[in-house]
Amino acid sequence: MEKKQYKVALIGNPNTGKSSVYNLITNQNQPVGNFVGVTVDKKKHSILSPKNHEIEIIDFPGTYSIFPQSEDEKVVFDILKDSNHIDFPDIVLFVCNSTQIQRNLLLFFQLQQIGLPVVLLLNMTDKLRLMGKKINYQELQKSLPNCTILPINARLKSDKNIILNSLDNFIENNSFSKTYNTKYLQKLANQPELKEKDTLDKIYQAKEIESKVISQIEEDKSSKFTKKLDKILTHKIGGYFILLSILFGIFQIIFKLSETPMEWIDANFNYLSNILNQTLPPGILTDLIAQGLIPGLGGVLIFIPQIAILFLCIGILEETGYMSRAVFLLDRWMRPLGLSGKSVVPLVSSIGCAIPGILSTRTISGEKNRLISILVAPFMSCSARIPVYTILIAVVIPDVYVLGFINLKGLTLLFLYLLGTFMALFSAWILNLFVKEKNKDIFMLELPFYSLPNLRNLFVTVFTKTKDFVVGAGKIILAISIVLWFLASFSPVNDKIDNEIKHLKSSDLSTTELENKEASIRLQNSFIGIIGKTIEPVIEPLGYDWKIGIALITSFAAREVFVGTLSTIYSVEEDNEDGLIEKMKNDSRLDRKKVYTLASGMSLMIFYVFAMQCMATLAVVKRETQTWKWPIFQLISMGILAYFASWITFIILK
Amino acid sequence: MLLSELPLGKKAKIKQLTCTDLRLKMIEMGLFEGVEVVKELETLAKGPMAFWVNNYLLSLRYSEAKMVEIELLD
Numbered sequence: 001m002e003k004k005q006y007k008v009a010l011i012g013n014p015n016t017g018k019s020s021v022y023n024l025i026t027n028q029n030q031p032v033g034n035f036v037g038v039t040v041d042k043k044k045h046s047i048l049s050p051k052n053h054e055i056e057i058i059d060f061p062g063t064y065s066i067f068p069q070s071e072d073e074k075v076v077f078d079i080l081k082d083s084n085h086i087d088f089p090d091i092v093l094f095v096c097n098s099t100q101i102q103r104n105l106l107l108f109f110q111l112q113q114i115g116l117p118v119v120l121l122l123n124m125t126d127k128l129r130l131m132g133k134k135i136n137y138q139e140l141q142k143s144l145p146n147c148t149i150l151p152i153n154a155r156l157k158s159d160k161n162i163i164l165n166s167l168d169n170f171i172e173n174n175s176f177s178k179t180y181n182t183k184y185l186q187k188l189a190n191q192p193e194l195k196e197k198d199t200l201d202k203i204y205q206a207k208e209i210e211s212k213v214i215s216q217i218e219e220d221k222s223s224k225f226t227k228k229l230d231k232i233l234t235h236k237i238g239g240y241f242i243l244l245s246i247l248f249g250i251f252q253i254i255f256k257l258s259e260t261p262m263e264w265i266d267a268n269f270n271y272l273s274n275i276l277n278q279t280l281p282p283g284i285l286t287d288l289i290a291q292g293l294i295p296g297l298g299g300v301l302i303f304i305p306q307i308a309i310l311f312l313c314i315g316i317l318e319e320t321g322y323m324s325r326a327v328f329l330l331d332r333w334m335r336p337l338g339l340s341g342k343s344v345v346p347l348v349s350s351i352g353c354a355i356p357g358i359l360s361t362r363t364i365s366g367e368k369n370r371l372i373s374i375l376v377a378p379f380m381s382c383s384a385r386i387p388v389y390t391i392l393i394a395v396v397i398p399d400v401y402v403l404g405f406i407n408l409k410g411l412t413l414l415f416l417y418l419l420g421t422f423m424a425l426f427s428a429w430i431l432n433l434f435v436k437e438k439n440k441d442i443f444m445l446e447l448p449f450y451s452l453p454n455l456r457n458l459f460v461t462v463f464t465k466t467k468d469f470v471v472g473a474g475k476i477i478l479a480i481s482i483v484l485w486f487l488a489s490f491s492p493v494n495d496k497i498d499n500e501i502k503h504l505k506s507s508d509l510s511t512t513e514l515e516n517k518e519a520s521i522r523l524q525n526s527f528i529g530i531i532g533k534t535i536e537p538v539i540e541p542l543g544y545d546w547k548i549g550i551a552l553i554t555s556f557a558a559r560e561v562f563v564g565t566l567s568t569i570y571s572v573e574e575d576n577e578d579g580l581i582e583k584m585k586n587d588s589r590l591d592r593k594k595v596y597t598l599a600s601g602m603s604l605m606i607f608y609v610f611a612m613q614c615m616a617t618l619a620v621v622k623r624e625t626q627t628w629k630w631p632i633f634q635l636i637s638m639g640i641l642a643y644f645a646s647w648i649t650f651i652i653l654k
Numbered sequence: 655m656l657l658s659e660l661p662l663g664k665k666a667k668i669k670q671l672t673c674t675d676l677r678l679k680m681i682e683m684g685l686f687e688g689v690e691v692v693k694e695l696e697t698l699a700k701g702p703m704a705f706w707v708n709n710y711l712l713s714l715r716y717s718e719a720k721m722v723e724i725e726l727l728d
Binding site: 100196203230236332341442 | 674675677678679680681682683684686694695696697698699700701702704708709710712713714715718
């Protein structure tokens, strides 16, 4: 007999601890197969229950009602209205915030009306106790006779089996629904009056249940704490200072805390590369590994600490409930720019990576606000720019202190981040003048109670997002490194090289000088040298040479490829112990002028602030806007902007 | 009186919702006739404000709060 896979949907309001439940029962031992940007709308994970039933857990975005107001809520409606949909569930695990029974039960009743069997997970009962309230389980069970009610605490590991056992029970008693009333949704969808009446009926019913089962027995300490904290954190004026300090603090933490682990990773990669060079037999394969793969890979892995800390900080802001306050404080000042307060989340997330940033715009219900948020998010300096900035700053910015204590290198980095943020806001303002308003944006935002972050959630977020970055970027970088190495090591004009080298040998140069010149001639006449020389006239005005030109082109796959590209090109050219930074510092043109000066280095950094160099982001923008028009618009307009801004920078600093 | 005019810390009872497009969302979020609200937070220059609605904190834009007619209590 073929084994059936049971589909279990996790559904609930936002701020109910739904993702904690998901992380708890899927255990996340085998990482979820969702690269951010592939499965965005819902997460899926298959598990085996204690009684060996195969269960697929589908995690839906949080929603207050089945009837959608924004893109992320539509996912639930689209699947539940069609019982033949591939993700239509056999069972629903409904996560209920027990401090908000009335509002939560609306969605619960809607699910029941469809005829879906629902297990009600009563979460956050600890919070209820902190609010000085008590819940009467017997009374609740009496009010909801056709459903299993499980009080759980998603922070407790032991509750995992309670949930899974209930699913087993369900399966073994074969208590599935045979017919579904999806017509109910289709009928109401287009009739506002009926929908309103239906909603009100359900809410009144929920209200009655809430008043029966919840009773205040002690003083409410929890709301008092949130009230007190809000007096400070969302203060009319002071709140903004705190917000800025928090963002500045995060910035400091990322760069301070990551220093030591980054040095450690760097040292180990150099060690590995040397060992391989010495132990492997000399030949083409060793060259490919030691010159192509390892430097390219090292270029990505070194940024794991920074990226992990960044995602950790963003995760803490979300988990504690502070992110909603930032949205609340900034809405008034984002609106004149054509953005919503809710754009704060995508913009802040884009400091990590624009892809999750753009996906999180789904919570913005106004189409215009959402589109503008998507279009400007790539200006925020993402973590892929960190490698580029770090290496260029190390090469061209002197190690001096401004006013005696501010490090000029750090200041440059801060400037680049601020410039990106400014450009995101400024271009939003411009776009606001041109993009037409289609529907009204709805704000209505729940400000959750402040709470300590759930450590498991934080760990899972940091782990999966960092992994996504490394795997996603790693694949591209590995592929490009290999291709580059081939293009840099072989040439279509071998006769010409032989001639030039013969000519060189007749001159009276020292052996080392001769070797360097020889390598340089080989590289310039390689496939990549020829391509680079061809495009050189275009980038010459910006102060770049052909090697930078190659790195610019490969960076259009993903920005961080810049460093890998240069490592590969330089290690083919001069096979010595110097690190990439030393090699870049020493590189000079035919007229003996340095390639990397303050002018060319700054010009290059400005290019990376503005240009849209990320294929993955372009693909996500296409999917989210449903047309190629917008990604192409981004690619071209941001490219032109980058070109001119870099050109002006180079002229001023030259 | 409109919800947008409710002074900080004051309690009111909702009389009716005067909007059409936001109605359903408001009801879903717990704002409907007869519900008591307390104004908890406000921001500068007609920015968003937040209210206690049935034990949770709901923030609304000024323009959204204008769509709710209330009756001042206490």
